[in-house]
Amino acid sequence: MMSTLSKSLKGLDVLTLKEFTEEDILFLIQQALTLKAKHEQGEIITTLRGKTLALIFDKPSTRTRVSFEAGMMQLGGNAMYLSGRDLQLGRGEPISDTAKVLSQYVDAIMIRTFEHSKLEQLAEHASIPVINGLTDDHHPCQVLADLMTVMECKGDLKGNKMVYIGDGNNMAHSLLIGSAIVGMDCTVICPKGYEPKKEIILEAETLAHVSGANLKVSHDLTDVSGADIIYTDVWASMGQEEEATLRLQAFKHYQVNDEIVGMAKPDYIFMHCLPAHREEEVTATVIDGPNSVVFQQAGNRLHAQKALLQALLA
Structure with missing residues (x-):
């Protein structure tokens, strides 16, 4: 893989990933x-x-x-x-x-x-x-490591379909923006009422028009079909502890389990930014299974x- 900078990055602020080409x-x-x-x-x-x-x-x-x-x-x-x-x-x-x-x-x-x-x-x-x-x-630094991990595992970024299942939070935002910049397809599947922010979806769609990435926000778990990468995150992030009980109820059908990953490609990889709550957002059979790259991802x-x-x- 050969690439060159489109501009000098020296002294740049890195706030969202949109700073990068x-x-x-x-x-x-x-x-x-x-x-x-x-x-x-x-x-x-x-x-x-x-x-x-x-x-x-x-x-x-x-x-x-x-x-x-x-x-x-x-x-x-x-x-x-x-x-x-x-x-x-x-x-x-x-x-x-x-x-x-x-x-x-x-x-x-x-x-x-x-x-x-x-x-x-x-x-x-x-x-x-x-x-x-x-x-x-x-969470731009996490997504830089995520894209590095996809490159290691799949050999390229374009041509892959990433499916993120869970809360439309900072991870969903940065995955949409990062995927849009590099031309990788990205679908966010979440319960109604927990979608990514509309303004960030619009920003990502603008970037996707340039790169050719296909972006989608969905409530339908069958959109996992054909995924190359399945990604999830905790249902209640830091600062949302008081919503934990409500979120457990809202997200209970959005757990990444054997049935869900069975809709992905056989060589899919499973990713999670960690820490993970086994048997909540993901089952142990998935996160500790042969398709999981979460510790390679963390190391990256x-x-x-x-x-x-x-x-x-x-």
């Missing part, structure tokens, strides 16, 4: 695969020596925190973990002030927070790259984020 994403995937191979061979890389990444977490995390910290260290740089309790933001300091101060100390900021507007304000006032580690509306977060950091900072 198809060529940019293919370039990042190529770089991630190269970095993964070099890591497995034990090669030491120091492209980010002397660089520091600030990691701001308003939400707890396993994969996002560890992959970004380890990724910076593997590239010769440093990562600094900052919880909401560690910052004056928690005591009322304006986001604009925090952004300007951190811009004096570090080379980039990754933030995992709730409101997408908070991320946008941080990016507006920072003079260094700001990376979305997850907001209520988008490390290398996809290394490729992104290198492109933004090196």
